[in-house]
Amino acid sequence: MPETAASAAREILTGLHDVMAARGSTQSKLDRVVDLIAEAMKSEVCSIYVLRENALELYATFGLNKEAVHVTRLGLGEGLVGTIAETGGILNLDEASTHPNYAYRPETGEEHFHSFAGLPIIRREEPIGVLTVQHDDPRKYEDVEIEALQTVTMALSELLASAGIADGTKGRARDTGSQQLAGLKLVAGMAKGVAVFHQPKVTVEHTVAEDTEAERARVYAAFRKMREQIDNMTRDAEFGTGGGEHQEILETYKMFAYDEGWSRRINEAIDSGLTAEAAIERVQQRTRARMQEIDDPLLQERMHDLDDLANRLMRIVSGRTGTAAQQGLQDDAILIARNLGPAELLDYDKRRLKGIVLQEGSLTAHVTIVARAMGVPMVGRIDDIRHIAAEGDPILLDGDQGTITVRPSRAVADTFAQAMASSQKRREEFAAIRDKPAETTDGHRVTLMVNAGLAEDAANLDAVGAEGIGLFRTEFQFLVAATLPGRESQYKLYKEVLDAAGDKPVVFRTLDIGGDKALPYLQDEKDEAENPAMGWRALRLSLDRQALMKAQARALLEAAGGRHLRVMFPMVSEPWEYEEARSLFEEQVEWLRKRKRMLPMVTEYGCMLEVPSLAETLDMILPRLDFLSIGTNDLTQFLFAADRAEPRLAERYDWLSPAILRFLRRIARQAKEADVPVRICGEMGGRTLEAMALIGIGIENFSITPAAMGPIKAMVRSLDAGAITAEMDRLLADPPRDLRKSLTGWAKRHEIVLD
CATH class of the missing domain: 3.20.20.60 (Phosphoenolpyruvate-binding domains)
Known part of the structure; x- marks a missing residue:
């Protein structure tokens, strides 16, 4: 095993690049890929599971019984592989059979192996498969090995997507009827408008770099442009008398934009052989994984700011800088986002922005404080909004009750209009x-x-x-x-x-x-209490x-x-x-x-x-x-x-x-x-x-x-x-x-x- 994650990943990615460029069926390519990873990782087992019809199908393996390929299937949440796909997390176990979700499949012959590491293969923020490695000896995989495998899953994502064999989890039909969804009341007020998605996800199409130095130059240029944008926002933001908490928030945001540790991690990902876009996404995935492990909402909010900046950097480096804010709001809009950074909210035309719906969000979040100062009603914790609403759908937002109605019926829309008129009259x-x-x-x-x-x-x-x-x-x-x-x-x-x-x-x-x-900067172990x-x-x-x-x-x-x-x-x-x-x-x-x-x-x-x-x-x-x-x-x-x-x-x-x-x-x-x-x-x-x-x-x-x-x-x-x-x-x-x-x-x- 090479000494660093970058060198380990680069060795595998070089081989993957050749496999992906070669002629042959998807099956033959995946068979070569598992052999390649197993050899580089010095692993007794390497397997790839593909998500098809909401089940994880063993598609290729080195080390398990070949007869189990296309036979072994695990549902989402079933077994270790199903758990990884359902949660999007990583499992690293020295003894796989002791995990409560372990599910033995006799046809695989895996009972001889003890250690287990599994990572999700992500495409457009959705799992489309799982990569696993196993060893005979009971040991946890080192961080350098896990990091190398995380980089490899990005290339596998491209390969599976181009082959068209993975369904992912978005195959379900979207309901086109009226739906009312309840969430968290963040900023009071009533609003109506059409659904506008803050930023369609930039999909990384190419993961393996042809020229590492050229990719590094692209990232450096993107960083310069992003920092210039943040500097301008910090200088130009106006909130009546200026200064105050909003300025503090933007200064924190600016601090992340200039964080050398963040740029260094992206550089290391490029060193491993990834393109600029893939390197940014690789570091972003790691940040999101850390967010899931943090219970402190204030620290989570710091991570959200960094996630927001990663999205901004991705748009710049890919040349797709047209957020809904840059394109301009054409109608009264209800903005939909997984989460928003305060700077991104300030990009929007206040005359057209009528309300905000977040998949995440909290009462103490930076964006909540800014939205409250702007007087924009906001509802958070609407988990499935991006699957339920489509661009242009009419939405009614009630920040007082913490609810939204997507594609309201005429009767519901009329009742809401009367309530808004009554509220305006009052x-x-x-x-x-x-x-x-x-x-x-x-x-x-x-x-x-x-x-x-x-x-x-x-x-x-x-x-x-x-x-x-x-x-x-x-x-x-x-x-x-x-x-x-x-x-x-x-x-x-x-x-x-x-x-x-x-x-x-x-x-x-x-x-x-x-x-x-x-x-977090005043936290003390003695301060923790069951009833704070x-x-x-x-x-x-x-x-x-x-x-x-x-x-x-x-x-x-x-x-x-x-x-x-x-x-x-x-x-x-x-x-x-x-x-x-x-x-x-x-x-x-x-x-x-x-x-x-x-x-x-x-x-x-x-x-x-x-x-x-x-x-x-x-x-x-x-x-x-x-x-x-x-x-x-x-x-x-x-x-x-x-x-x-x-x-x-x-x-x-x-x-x-x-x-x-x-x-x-x-x-x-x-x-x-x-x-x-x-x-x-x-x-x-x-x-x-x-x-x-x-x-x-x-x-x-x-x-x-x-x-x-x-x-x-x-x-x-x-x-x-x-x-x-x-x-x-x-x-x-x-x-x-x-x-x-x-x-x-x-x-x-x-x-x-x-x-």
């Missing part, structure tokens, strides 16, 4: 009261602010009619960054937010990271890593120099945690004062009540608070011991339960007696019926999503605060079995505007 009604106060019919004033995490949100306060930002999630900047954001980059973001908000208040929540918002929501996160983590909190404190204090600073600490469980966090900030104030830096004119400190234990010590902490915010999302799951990420519990515990409302009323009354403002920050405050009930128990301040501003203000302006207060007192004194039903009936009788 938006117009909300716009009409945007600049009017959130005041009840009996003159009770309610303060409506927004939750935010992007600099652009601060610039849009007037557009949504918000009175400020009641919760600015500072962790967003950390979640999208490849490395720990320094004090200077934090300072720039906070200053930009304050500048954009002008005279309107901004409440900065200190870092709420850890737990289910893990950062109740673990080492938020203020607990910040107090443990005080250098992190000091840097944030200094950035906030300097950014607010000469202005009003409002700071809020998350997940405070006991008063001493708040005191320690506040002392840390005040130490930084003294540090800056000694150095004659401009300080905030006023600094207010508050905390979030999310942990029920804090409610039992309010008398101790309220005298030290300038304001109190209640995080209803975490508070609810802690009160009911119900993980909000658990689907079976998600709808079981109602916000309009006596337990929640009595708890919140007690807090509101106690805070009012201490003259400390209370604000609701959480989804509960953004729902009209729940917000009505909250006003009835004494809550006057809300921080909600921008999309909820219109509905909540309309509800407030139709409400008599005195009447709902009396009704809530009555209902909570002797709660009915279904409090939600009772409140809904009351709202209808009093003509309250609800969603």
